[in-house]
Amino acid sequence: MSDDATTTKSYFTPFNIIAGIIVIIGLFITALRFTKGLGAVTNLSDYNPWGIWIGFDLLVGVALAAGGYVTSAAVYIFGMKRYHSAVRPAILTGFLGYALVVAALNYDVGRPWRLPYPFIVQQGTTSLLFEVAACVALYLTVLFIEFSPAAMEWLGLKRARSVVVKLTLLLTIFGVILSTLHQSSLGALFLIAPAKLHPLWYSPYLPVFFFVSSIIAGLSMVIFESTLSHRYFAAKMDEAHKKEKDTVTLGFGKAASLVLSGYFIIKVIGISEGNHWHLLGTSYGLWFLVEIFGFVALPCFLFAIGVREKKLNLIKWTAVWTVLGIIVNRFNICLVAFNWHLPSSERYFPHWMEIGISVFLVTVGLIVYRFIVTRMPILYAHPDYPEEH
Amino acid sequence: MSITRRKFLGWLGAAGLSTTVGTAVDAASNKQFKGYAEGSGVLFDNTRCIGCRKCEEGCNKVNELPLPERSFDDLSVLENRRRTTAKTYTVVNRYEQVSSSKAPAYRKIQCNHCLEPACASACFVRAFTKNKNGAVTYDASVCVGCRYCMIACPFEIPTYEYDRAFTPRVMKCTMCYPRISKDLLPGCVEACPTEALTFGKRVDLIRIGRERIRRFPERYVDHIYGEYEMGGTSWLYISGVPFKEVGMREDLGITPAPKLTSGALSGVPIVVGLWPVLLTGIYAINKRKEKIELQDKQQAVADALAKANAEAESKLKEAMEKSKKEKEAAIEKAVSKALEEAAKAQSEETADAQAGEATKEASEEDA
Secondary structure: OHHHHOOOOOOOOHHHHHHHHHHHHHHHHHHHHHHHOHHHHOOOOOOOOOOHHHHHHHHHHHHHOOHHHHHHHHHHHOOOHHHHHHHHHHHHHHHHHHHHHHHHHHHHOOOHHHOOHHHHOOOOOOOHHHHHHHHHHHHHHHHHHHHHHHHHHHHOOHHHHHHHHHOHHHHHHHHHHHHHHHHHHHHHHHHHOOOOEOOOOOOOOHHHHHHHHHHHHHHHHHHHHHHHHHHHOHHHOOHHHHHHHHHHHHHHHHHHHHHHHHHHHHHHHHHHHHOOHHHHHOHHHHHHHHHHHHHHHHHHHHHHHHHHHOOHHHHHHHHHHHHHHHHHHHHHHHHHOEOOOOOHHHOOOOOHHHHHHHHHHHHHHHHHHHHHHOOOOOOOOOOOOOOOO | OOOOHHHHHHHHHOHHHHHHHOOOOOOOOOOOOOOOOOOEEEEEEOOOOOOOOHHHHHHHHHOOOOOOOOOOOOHHHHHOOOOOEOOEOOEEEEEOOOOOOOOOEEEEEOOOOEOOOHHHHHOOOOOEEEOOOOOEEEOOOOOOOOOHHHHHOOOOOOEEOOOOOOOOOEEOOOOOHHHHHOOOOOHHHHHOOOOOEEEEEHHHHHHHHHHHHHHOOOOOOOOOEOOOHHHOEOEEEEOOOOHHHHOOOOOOOOOOHHHHHHHHHHHHHHHHHHHHHHHHHHHHHHHHHHHHHHHHHHHHHHHHHHHHHHHHHHHHHHHHHHHHHHHHHHHHHHHHHHHHHHHHHHHHHHHHHHHOHHHHHHHHHHO
16 A cells, blocks of 8 residues: 555555455455345344344444544534544545445345335335434435535536535534434434343443444544554645644544543443343353443543553554444444344354455445545645635 | 324334424323224134144145245154244244143244334334234335344344345235235134134233133133233233243333334434534534634734834834933033033123224124
8 A cells, every 4th residue: 555655557566466356256245145145145044134234334334434524523513623634534434434334235135226215115214224224325415525525626626616615514514413313323223122132232322322432433533544544645645634643633532532431421321220230240241341341441541641641652552442342332232232142053143255245345445545545635735725714 | 093003103203203294293192002903813822732833834825935845744843943934934833841841832933913013113114014904014015125124023023035136025924914804814723723823803812811811720821922012912822831931032021112212213303403503503602712712812913013003102202202302402502502602702702802902803803
């Protein structure tokens, strides 16, 4: 990847070779999926109708794409203009993230060509999934519009750009509303199954947990992405980005620490509400404790230290750890603690081809991200459009 | 009051959306839906069941499902725990009663046809319908295949045709909806040789169940499973052994599934209504803060400038005054000097006049 920033002539960089192999395997599995059906490539069963394409691609994907709404809200609504350089990369990753979520859903649902049915044929408004679908569809559109000025600057569409830029505040507010709704609804999907989800993870507060943790995911992802971008795309960055890099890391680390502390508290309230203290002594309880101490309390503490001591590397690694924590949480709810009552023989473990598709989609995301940041004004301000804020 | 199932579920869930069209919201009320009065159901009495699998065979036949690998006469399949599959709407499982050394007990599994079905509430295209005759039916022509119904069903009934690439369907018992609509018995009920299955109106079945329990209290557990579980189901069960011992969950509670999500759904319109106010409010506060800051800054600059100006002016004034004074002083000095000189000259004159001749010469010079 780093070779790419400088102009090399060879296409056979390590990144390209690995990505190429993954894409070929991915296309092969894709062909299998759409000609032989879900049964041929997944370990899904009648007991386990949702696997990692929902647990990872949908739940984790949407949470990790929260950087878009978190950053744009911070800058445009809360007026934290010192993070302005973080907006475009965050919007871009958000947009790509949601696009990949929708792509993954096409693999997961039985008849993907019917995905518009809930909107155009019959509306199942009693379903939380309807809310998720509606908000994701709308938000993907919002993110596309929010991202479009970068593409328009690249293509030289001045007039269209100036129209879209005027909508910034409106789009940001709309984006925050939609994100609040579907981030929380993803948690609320499981409210209907108290009999299947372990009581330590089942809570009437699930929607709140999902929403609050999505903010944490968004903040951590922005730190993580900016670290990666500075490593691989430094040549594409302007002075503002380089200068604001540490400001973003410190500021977002501070915010993440704060939100994590609130999240820890409401998780504890969740156990109290259900009075499930006695379950903490079971093996599931231990795993729950690992989650809330190892992946919530610990990063909260580490972020705080990193910010106070100005240890940027500590903040960056904590962000990676927190992202991992979000994955652990979503996997716990969708896969690990779901169907906990079933004998182990009936439990789900992903087929390698399911993992293959998830890896394939993430790789496609990386390739598209690289394509865009090496061409469009994402990591630098376009010379024709100096910052107008 | 006639409300359709669809409407009812719609109200329950889309509490917020319905406010926009002005219909009443029942989600938070204390109303209890007790099922359609004329709704049918089936009562399964496991003390009469002999595990012959005739019901499975009858179901397979009337629903035109593919024949299983092992014939329905093969009772050795009862040794395994089986569940409904995409090719089997109903199965019977045998449970050895180890603790009580009673005869084995049987359990028949199929869709329970909930009064307020979780699957119907969870479906985002409304593919499921709770019919007035009690059957919960599925419409494959709109199904997207998200399988949320399978997540939602507390009885783990719906199954999926994972092997079909282009037309996979959710598969489950329909209570033989086409047959009962024609006043025929469901396939399983018709096939049962021991009358372990009774088809009828749900209200009557509850009465029959209670009557059996009353007449043979030593034979039955005093509970009709399905009367209240998950808000009530159209299929009802009475048993000679605790329901837990035949694998039926006793921890499901009596809350109908749609109630579990109605709270979260009712939050939607609140967010839609309040977030714009909150967010534009925060934006406005920040803008105002910025504006005030800017004004303060400008004011400070203006003040500083004014102060500097005033200072400069006063200094200038001082300097001017000083220079004026100096000038005056200089003039005075010059004048006094001149006067002095004049006086001196005069005194010299008088001295000269006194000198006589010299005075004349001097006055001539002056002229």
